[in-house]
Amino acid sequence: MVDGRSSRKKALLCPGCRRLVSADETTCPFCGLPKPGSRWKNTVFTRVFDSGDRLVNAIIAANAVMFVLSLLISSRGFQLSGNPMTFLSPDSQGLLRLGATGAIPIDRLHHWWTLGSASFLHGGILHIVFNMLALRQIAPLVIREYGTHRMVVIYTLSGVGGFLLSYLAGVNFTIGASSAVCGLIGAALYFGKSRGGIYGRAIYRQVGGWALGIVLFGLVVPGINNWAHGGGMAAGMLLGLLTGYHERKRANRLHRLLGVMCMAGTALILLWAVFTGLVSRI
Incomplete structure (x- = not known):
């Protein structure tokens, strides 16, 4: 039987x-x-793509870990001043050790890999909080329309593209997730404009307001890397066009492969950044 x-x-x-x-x-x-x-x-590695919330939380966690490490390995310690703009700020040496990018790290040290690590470093508590809040706001929209794999591709490559443009423009030293976040904004702008209709126009107007706010903020506040913001946004638009969104192109094997490669590459770069940062500190 x-x-x-x-x-x-x-x-x-x-x-x-x-x-x-x-x-x-x-x-x-x-x-x-x-x-x-x-x-x-x-596997545990691929399951992060199963949930948009899990993916966003993983990115935020990676940023938080790198921020704490940058404080711990700063040569002169970190600032605990009453000024909120400089409170809990790592020094430049600590950021350089962990993978800040720009003309100095790339031209003098030949650290091209910093184009991938700089998106996970921040200059102070307000810097990381604002960037992570922006990520939490825009990422769910991009994930809903593009999927988790394409979102990772857009986020990762927009960060690299924005910092590459700022390097070519002669920016000496730069960090922050805003280039990658601007890439998500660019992809959302492309989606809204391409899709059209009531929903597409609503998305375009809403995200367009964020983009305009970023431009105005960069013009008013000194020290903002507008080249990285603009480059990241342009890269996001281009990647949105090339990868497509759900209504135009269903997620395929290439999208999944690129997403996994971007995540694996980022993980390896951050591990290398931590290793070199700790070794140089010792």
């Missing part, structure tokens, strides 16, 4: 679309992901 339970197909949530599928499926019937039951597609 054959046990009926042994003949049942195991079911699982597809790592690509989170719908219930058979573990024996060679391709997900909903999103087209090959071999959704493969073990490597259900």
Whole structure:
């Protein structure tokens, strides 16, 4: 007698679309992901893509960890002044050790990898709080329209693109997640303009207000890297066009591969930044 339970197909949530599928499926019937039951597609590393909240929390956590480390390895300690703009500010040496970018780190030290690490460093408590609040506001919209994998691609490459433009413009020393966040704003602007209709126009007007606010803030407040902001926003628009959004192009294998590569590359760069920062501190 054959046990009926042994003949049942195991079911699982597809790592690509989170719908219930058979573990024996060679391709997900909903999103087209090959071999959704493969073990490597259900690892802790890939599960971060399963939830938009989990992904955003992971990015915020990485920024928080790097901020604390920058305070701990600062040569002259960190500032505890009553000025909110400089309160809990790491010094330039600590930031340089952990991967600040610009003409000095790249031209003098040949640290091209800092184009990827600088997005996770901040110059003070207000700096990181404002950037993370902006990320928390705009990321869910981009994730909803582009998906988690494309959001990671846009966020990562926009940060690199913005800092590359600021380096070419001659900015000596720069940090902050705002270049990557501006990339998300750029992608949202492209989505709203491209989609059109009542919803698209509403998104375009809302996000356009944020973009205008960033431009005005950069013109009024000294020390803002407007080149990185503009470069990140332009990169986000271009990446939004190239990768497409859900209504125009369904997420495919290339999007997932690029997302994983961007996340893995960022993780390796940050690990290298921490290693070199601690070694140089010793």
